[in-house]
Amino acid sequence: MKNQDYLYLDHAASTPMRKSALDKYIEAESYGFANSSGGHKLSRDSKNLLEDSREKISELFNAAPGEIVFTSGGTEADNWTIKSLFDSKRLNENLVTSNIEHEAVLASADWVSSNGHQTKFAKSDKNGLVNKNEFLKQIDENTKVASLMWGNNETGVVQPVKEVSKEIKSINSSTLFHSDVVQGIISDNIDFHNSGIESGALSAHKIGGPKGVGAMFINSKYKLPSFLHGGKQELERRAGTVDVPGIAAFAAALEEQQSKFDEEVGLMKDERSIFEEKIKNSLDIKIVGESMNRLPHISNIQFKDINSEVLLIQLDLNGLGVSRGSACASGAQKPSHVLEAMNINPKFINNHLRFSFGWTTQIGDGSRAADIVIKAAEEMI
Ligand SMILES: Cc1ncc(COP(=O)(O)O)c(C=O)c1O
Structure with a gap:
C-alpha cells in the first residue's frame, strides 16, 4: 500500500507538516540560518524573522509578543511552568492539577512532590470531566501553581478552564494558572487573556508545524526563572541557539490553520x-x-x-x-x-x-x- 492510500487518523499524536510551513522552513534555512544572537547582517535577518514570527503567533492567541517564549514543544513548556516556581526553601507550597493531565504535567507533578512539596489532584468523573468545584476545592493559600488542561488528549473532553480561571484568584490571588492547550489548538480557538490562562503550553507538530518546536505563553506579570541555563537567548528566559526556521514554520502553519x-x-x-x-x-x-x-x-x-x-x-x-x-x-x-x-x-x-x-x-x-x-x-x- 502506498503511503497516500493509508488513512491516517492519529493527528492527536502528530500531524504532517503543511506545505506552507515546509516552504517557510526551507526559505528560512536559506536566509534565516544564522545565529539570531550574532552581530552581523545575516544574524539580524534571522533575528528579524524570529521577532516577526513571535508577533504573528502572539497575535493569533491575543497575547503580547513578549508573552511568547519559544521552547522545544509542549513538554518543555509544561515542565517549565510547573517546576520552576517551586522554591526548595519554601516546602509548604503546593501544586494543584488533575489526574487526567498529559504525562508532561503528571511527571512534572511527580518531580514537585519528590522535591518535598505537596501535589494535590482533582479527580475526573466517569465522563472524563474534572469538575470545576472539585478543582477549586484543592486550591488554598499555599497553592503556587494550578494546572488544568484545555482538552484531554485521549478523550477530547473539554475541561472547565474558563470557569476555573474566573474563580481561582478569589481563593488565592497569587496562584499561577497554567493550562496545557496542546490538543486545544488543533480544533478550538484559544485566547489566553480572555480565558484567564496565565501560562500555556503550545506545540507546533499538532497543527502542521515541525516537531521539536513549541512555545510557552506567559502573562507579562510573571517572570519565570530560566529553565535552561546558558546563553541569554529569548530575553534571558531560555538559553540555547534559537531554532528560527522551525519557529518561522510554526508561525506559517498557524497562519494557514487560522485562515x-x-x-x-x-x-x-x-x-x-x-x-x-x-x-x-x-x-x-x-x-x-x-x-x-x-x-x-x-x-x-x-x-x-x-x-x-x-x-x-x-x-x-x-x-x-x-x-x-x-x-x-x-x-x-x-x-x-x-x-x-x-x-x-x-x-x-x-x-x-x-x-x-x-x-x-x-x-x-x-x-x-x-x-x-x-x-x-x-x-x-
Ligand atoms: C495534551 C498534550 N500535552 C503535551 C504534549 C507534548 O507535546 P510535545 O510533543 O510538543 O512535547 C502532548 C503531545 O502528545 C499532548 O497531547
Missing part, C-alpha cells in the same frame, strides 16, 4: 460524526464522553469484546493508522491513566482505541475508516 479554521474544523466534526454513527450502527461499542463537550478531532471508542492491541494491528494491516491513547504511553502497554481515572471497568480498559482527525482530513475519511474498523472487528468477534 482555514472553520473549513478544517468543520470537516473534522462532520467526519467524526459520520465515523461514530456508522460504527455505532454495526458494532457493540461505547463512545467515551459522547454526551460531553469534546474537541471535535478526537473519538475514543470502547469495543466490547475486542482487545485494542490486536485490533490496532488489524487496522494497520488494512491501511488505517490510529492509536491506543497517548503516544507517549502506548509503547509502555500500560492501561491508560485517563481511562483508569474515569473508573472504566477494568474488563474493558484494554479495549479502547483513539481515532483522531486533523488538518489533512478529507470528505469520506470518516466513512472509509468506519468500514475498515467494522470489517476488522467483525473478523475478530
Whole structure:
C-alpha cells in the first residue's frame, strides 16, 4: 500500500507538516540560518524573522509578543511552568492539577512532590470531566501553581478552564494558572487573556508545524526563572541557539490553520460524526464522553469484546493508522491513566482505541475508516 492510500487518523499524536510551513522552513534555512544572537547582517535577518514570527503567533492567541517564549514543544513548556516556581526553601507550597493531565504535567507533578512539596489532584468523573468545584476545592493559600488542561488528549473532553480561571484568584490571588492547550489548538480557538490562562503550553507538530518546536505563553506579570541555563537567548528566559526556521514554520502553519479554521474544523466534526454513527450502527461499542463537550478531532471508542492491541494491528494491516491513547504511553502497554481515572471497568480498559482527525482530513475519511474498523472487528468477534 502506498503511503497516500493509508488513512491516517492519529493527528492527536502528530500531524504532517503543511506545505506552507515546509516552504517557510526551507526559505528560512536559506536566509534565516544564522545565529539570531550574532552581530552581523545575516544574524539580524534571522533575528528579524524570529521577532516577526513571535508577533504573528502572539497575535493569533491575543497575547503580547513578549508573552511568547519559544521552547522545544509542549513538554518543555509544561515542565517549565510547573517546576520552576517551586522554591526548595519554601516546602509548604503546593501544586494543584488533575489526574487526567498529559504525562508532561503528571511527571512534572511527580518531580514537585519528590522535591518535598505537596501535589494535590482533582479527580475526573466517569465522563472524563474534572469538575470545576472539585478543582477549586484543592486550591488554598499555599497553592503556587494550578494546572488544568484545555482538552484531554485521549478523550477530547473539554475541561472547565474558563470557569476555573474566573474563580481561582478569589481563593488565592497569587496562584499561577497554567493550562496545557496542546490538543486545544488543533480544533478550538484559544485566547489566553480572555480565558484567564496565565501560562500555556503550545506545540507546533499538532497543527502542521515541525516537531521539536513549541512555545510557552506567559502573562507579562510573571517572570519565570530560566529553565535552561546558558546563553541569554529569548530575553534571558531560555538559553540555547534559537531554532528560527522551525519557529518561522510554526508561525506559517498557524497562519494557514487560522485562515482555514472553520473549513478544517468543520470537516473534522462532520467526519467524526459520520465515523461514530456508522460504527455505532454495526458494532457493540461505547463512545467515551459522547454526551460531553469534546474537541471535535478526537473519538475514543470502547469495543466490547475486542482487545485494542490486536485490533490496532488489524487496522494497520488494512491501511488505517490510529492509536491506543497517548503516544507517549502506548509503547509502555500500560492501561491508560485517563481511562483508569474515569473508573472504566477494568474488563474493558484494554479495549479502547483513539481515532483522531486533523488538518489533512478529507470528505469520506470518516466513512472509509468506519468500514475498515467494522470489517476488522467483525473478523475478530
Ligand atoms: C495534551 C498534550 N500535552 C503535551 C504534549 C507534548 O507535546 P510535545 O510533543 O510538543 O512535547 C502532548 C503531545 O502528545 C499532548 O497531547
